[in-house]
Amino acid sequence: xTSAAPSLDFDRVTVDDVSRHFGRRRxxxxxxxxxxxxxxxxxxxPNGAGKSTLLTMLATLLRPSSGTIRYGTLQAVxxxxxxxxxIGVLGHDLFLYPxxxxxxxLKFFAALYGLRDADSAARAALERxxxxxRGNDLVAGFSRGMRQRVALERALIHEPRLVLLDEPFTGLxxxxxxxxxxxxxxxxxxxxxxxxxxxxxxxxxxxxxxAVFLREGRMVQLLSRPEGLRSAYRNAMTxxxxx
Amino acid sequence: MMRVAWLILRKDLTVEVRSREIAYTTLFFAxxxxxxxxxxxxxxxxxxxxxxxxxxxxxxMFAGNLALGRTFERERQSETLRALLLAPxxxxxxxxxxxxxxLVLLFGTELLLVPxxxxxxxxxxLAHPFWLIAIMTTGTVGFAAVGTLFAAMLVRARSRDVLLPxxxxxxxxxxxxxxxxxxxxxLQPELETGIIRFWFALLVTFDVVFVTLALWTFEAxxxx
Numbered sequence: 001x002t003s004a005a006p007s008l009d010f011d012r013v014t015v016d017d018v019s020r021h022f023g024r025r026r027x028x029x030x031x032x033x034x035x036x037x038x039x040x041x042x043x044x045x046p047n048g049a050g051k052s053t054l055l056t057m058l059a060t061l062l063r064p065s066s067g068t069i070r071y072g073t074l075q076a077v078x079x080x081x082x083x084x085x086x087i088g089v090l091g092h093d094l095f096l097y098p099x100x101x102x103x104x105x106l107k108f109f110a111a112l113y114g115l116r117d118a119d120s121a122a123r124a125a126l127e128r129x130x131x132x133x134r135g136n137d138l139v140a141g142f143s144r145g146m147r148q149r150v151a152l153e154r155a156l157i158h159e160p161r162l163v164l165l166d167e168p169f170t171g172l173x174x175x176x177x178x179x180x181x182x183x184x185x186x187x188x189x190x191x192x193x194x195x196x197x198x199x200x201x202x203x204x205x206x207x208x209x210x211a212v213f214l215r216e217g218r219m220v221q222l223l224s225r226p227e228g229l230r231s232a233y234r235n236a237m238t239x240x241x242x243x
Numbered sequence: 244m245m246r247v248a249w250l251i252l253r254k255d256l257t258v259e260v261r262s263r264e265i266a267y268t269t270l271f272f273a274x275x276x277x278x279x280x281x282x283x284x285x286x287x288x289x290x291x292x293x294x295x296x297x298x299x300x301x302x303x304m305f306a307g308n309l310a311l312g313r314t315f316e317r318e319r320q321s322e323t324l325r326a327l328l329l330a331p332x333x334x335x336x337x338x339x340x341x342x343x344x345x346l347v348l349l350f351g352t353e354l355l356l357v358p359x360x361x362x363x364x365x366x367x368x369l370a371h372p373f374w375l376i377a378i379m380t381t382g383t384v385g386f387a388a389v390g391t392l393f394a395a396m397l398v399r400a401r402s403r404d405v406l407l408p409x410x411x412x413x414x415x416x417x418x419x420x421x422x423x424x425x426x427x428x429x430l431q432p433e434l435e436t437g438i439i440r441f442w443f444a445l446l447v448t449f450d451v452v453f454v455t456l457a458l459w460t461f462e463a464x465x466x467x
Contacts (some may be wrong), residue, residue: 081332116331
């Protein structure tokens with residue numbers, strides 16, 4: 001008798017008591033939260049708080065030392081490669097080849113994710129990025145804001161269910177930041193689960209459905225529908241540590 | 244797997260055609276290496292017996308190390324290796340794609356090196372083209388198979404430029420010995436087929452073992 005294969009479609013990603021150590025260094029310690037579809041979760045904390053390590057584990061690039069990450073009912077350790085087709089990642093580095101044009105970059109990643117018509121997907125992504133007229137220019141010649149827009153569309157080209165963003169506002173001017181926030185809200189409305197790591201509280205305020213405050217790898221507070229993010233963050237970060 | 248490997252190979256070749264950075268540096272280094280040995284060792288138009296075989300393989304190995312380092316440095320600069328590993332393809336497909344890209348570069352370098360060494364050392368390298376191609380191909384595949392795995396593993400290491408040759412050359416000693424001895428056999432006036440078959444079989448065995456090992460370990464190595 002064979003058991004049915006678990007579904008790769010998921011409505012919720014659950015991080016359950018997850019820790020990650022690098023040798024003796026504790027990068028993430030006993031963190032738990034859940035990211036449901038149609039919500040933006042913020043991982044907030046200073047540098048070295050474990051935000052990027054958590055995102056790397058959520059992206060399946062790193063295994064937790066202990067605890068589990070579940071995509072619906074599927075555990076990350078048992079996940080087949082096809083699960084990664086449901087995840088989109090925008091890293092602090094943009095994952096773009098500067099020697100290729102914006103169109104070539106998008107087409108390459110669309111094909112890599114197995115999209116049938118990579119050409120059309122790249123064209124549509126360029127239009128969403130507002131760069132349809134610059135599609136044949138090398139990415140090396142783009143400003144940081146333009147690269148960020150291409151990188152975001154690269155991360156979303158396969159319409160992922162879980163979107164992971166690491167410091168997406170870094171280096172963006174006001175117009176690009178505003179466009180990114182609008183795009184994130186439309187993604188949330190379309191049913192994606194978004195996990196966003198940032199230390200820019202002003203930009204995160206009003207955008208997040210849940211905020212996870214991290215300090216030295218530990219989760220110090222989980223806030224739903226956070227308001228007055230800056231004062232809540234200050235309180236959480238100045239509270240004595242329980243280690 | 245082969246669809247993803249082909250996509251990565253095509254992307255690598257497009258990037259290289261645009262920048263020509265790795266091809267130029269690899270070729271320049273390999274040719275310089277051969278020229279230095281030629282100036283040092285060739286007397287009255289003749290090099291030392293079997294010297295051409297050793298010098299050809301030294302140039303290939305040194306140039307290969309350079310190409311391996313630069314190929315993965317390029318993927319590291321924009322963290323694009325992570326993007327490749329995030330794709331919903333089996334991770335060994337990424338390894339195969341990168342390996343094929345390295346092989347294209349190394350075979351291109353050898354196309355220039357073999358006639359150059361034959362000319363400068365007055366060596367009969369092209370007398371048995373079938374066996375030369377067989378030895379060069381299997382030797383290059385073995386070297387690149389191990390090198391691609393190590394270069395990918397070391398991509399985040401701070402001392403990767405030093406560590407790569409330190410790890411790579413000891414492991415590929417059988418390839419170097421078999422490649423040099425196999426090629427030297429081809430330089431003899433009488434071709435000893437038994438000997439050349441032995442070295443060729445050794446290279447094929449090395450290739451099978453290390454390509455299998457690399458495919459098997461790549462997922463685990465790149466996940467942590």
